[in-house]
Amino acid sequence: MQREEVVKYRSFDGAEVTAFLVRPSTSANSAVVVVHEIFGITDFIRNITRRLASLGYLAIAPNLYSRRANVFTEERITGVMRRFWSIPPERRASGEAVAELMRTLTVEEQEIVRELVVDRVKTEERMINDLVAAYNHVKETYGVSKVAVMGFCMGGGLAFEALTRVPFDAGVIYYGRNPRNLEDLAKVKGAILAIYAGEDPSINQGLPDLMRAVITYKPRFEMAFYPGTRHAFATEGGPVYNEAAAKDAWERTVNFLRKYLG
Numbered sequence: 023m024q025r026e027e028v029v030k031y032r033s034f035d036g037a038e039v040t041a042f043l044v045r046p047s048t049s050a051n052s053a054v055v056v057v058h059e060i061f062g063i064t065d066f067i068r069n070i071t072r073r074l075a076s077l078g079y080l081a082i083a084p085n086l087y088s089r090r091a092n093v094f095t096e097e098r099i100t101g102v103m104r105r106f107w108s109i110p111p112e113r114r115a116s117g118e119a120v121a122e123l124m125r126t127l128t129v130e131e132q133e134i135v136r137e138l139v140v141d142r143v144k145t146e147e148r149m150i151n152d153l154v155a156a157y158n159h160v161k162e163t164y165g166v167s168k169v170a171v172m173g174f175c176m177g178g179g180l181a182f183e184a185l186t187r188v189p190f191d192a193g194v195i196y197y198g199r200n201p202r203n204l205e206d207l208a209k210v211k212g213a214i215l216a217i218y219a220g221e222d223p224s225i226n227q228g229l230p231d232l233m234r235a236v237i238t239y240k241p242r243f244e245m246a247f248y249p250g251t252r253h254a255f256a257t258e259g260g261p262v263y264n265e266a267a268a269k270d271a272w273e274r275t276v277n278f279l280r281k282y283l284g
Contacts, residue, residue, distance in 0.1 A: 057173030
């Protein structure tokens with residue numbers, strides 16, 4: 023029987039990161055680090071972690087908001103980001119538009135905007151370092167021989183970047199942004215499965231450059247593209263969930279993990 027628990031590990035700066043861990047019913051030789059969407063450790067992320075454990079993998083989903091978990095709740099993040107996303111795309115980079123939004127928010131909500139909009143690059147660098155620490159924690163603590171990383175949306179981009187930092191054996195990227203420096207694909211040791219929605223312009227505009235980098239640096243790379251779907255199509259219960267595409271993507275994911283993790 024699978025066993026669920028909340029565990030803690032130390033990150034690069036000494037901070038304590040909590041994580042949702044699911045142990046499979048039998049001993050695991052491989053592990054998967056699950057990287058959450060912008061909304062944090064949601065029911066969807068917990069269910070993905072459980073599914074991976076049912077396949078025989080030790081599965082762990084770090085809460086990348088652990089340092090301020092009392093502020094960065096799913097409900098609060100959802101409310102704030104929906105208001106930000108209601109700003110027309112062409113105005114979102116405007117300091118004036120963000121300042122207008124900030125004036126309507128509580129102190130806690132303003133902190134979310136600073137972390138996830140204004141200081142996004144700094145925030146993501148901290149999160150990536152937390153994932154590097156998660157990789158080290160899993161390798162040192164649970165006796166597994168192979169470790170993969172899997173991320174969704176924001177977490178997909180973080181997972182893609184983490185692949186360039188530590189030698190994960192495999193990575194599954196659900197509609198995540200490219201690594202910041204595509205030359206870093208040369209540092210990736212594991213295989214990559216990248217999954218994209220057909221109608222996702224902010225992510226897909228980076229695909230031509232990614233393809234050129236794949237040809238140049240030659241990582242083991244597989245890609246699945248789902249026409250007619252939108253960003254976050256695999257999130258069960260989400261507003262753009264596409265059951266057929268989500269099931270196909272999951273089947274590809276399972277086959278990929280079997281191939282590279284066993």
